[in-house]
Amino acid sequence: MTIKEKILTYLDATGKVKAEFYKAIGASPSNFKGAGKNSALSSDKIAEILTIYPDLSPDWLLNGIGEMLRTPGTANISATPQTLEDKLLTLLTTKDNTIREQAEELGRLRERIAQLEQRLEKTAGDVCTADTANVG
Numbered sequence: 001m002t003i004k005e006k007i008l009t010y011l012d013a014t015g016k017v018k019a020e021f022y023k024a025i026g027a028s029p030s031n032f033k034g035a036g037k038n039s040a041l042s043s044d045k046i047a048e049i050l051t052i053y054p055d056l057s058p059d060w061l062l063n064g065i066g067e068m069l070r071t072p073g074t075a076n077i078s079a080t081p082q083t084l085e086d087k088l089l090t091l092l093t094t095k096d097n098t099i100r101e102q103a104e105e106l107g108r109l110r111e112r113i114a115q116l117e118q119r120l121e122k123t124a125g126d127v128c129t130a131d132t133a134n135v136g
Contacts, residue, residue, distance in 0.1 A: 003046065004032050010056055040102075046091070054070070063094075
């Protein structure tokens, strides 16, 4: 599940209004629908979301560890205590993986476009113009 899908799950589970969420973080609803759901959120945006919604567990949102909601009045404790540097490293690693996956997808899409362009050129070259009507 992507971070955006987890956020939508959180909003549904807690009964929060999505329109208010989008407005609070300055995002368009289209960023959380269709293909936009697969794009990455910036670390600043994730930090903003976690600040606005303090009951949302960062460990669950970023790593899928533990419960979705923090227990009121307690810190979110993961299996191993993490320093701020560890959390930032985890976040950067997640972002790097997302960027790598998106770069691979771009490469596949570029290759597919090249194949389709070659097929189109071949098909256009095979058209017989001798049988076409002369207009004019």
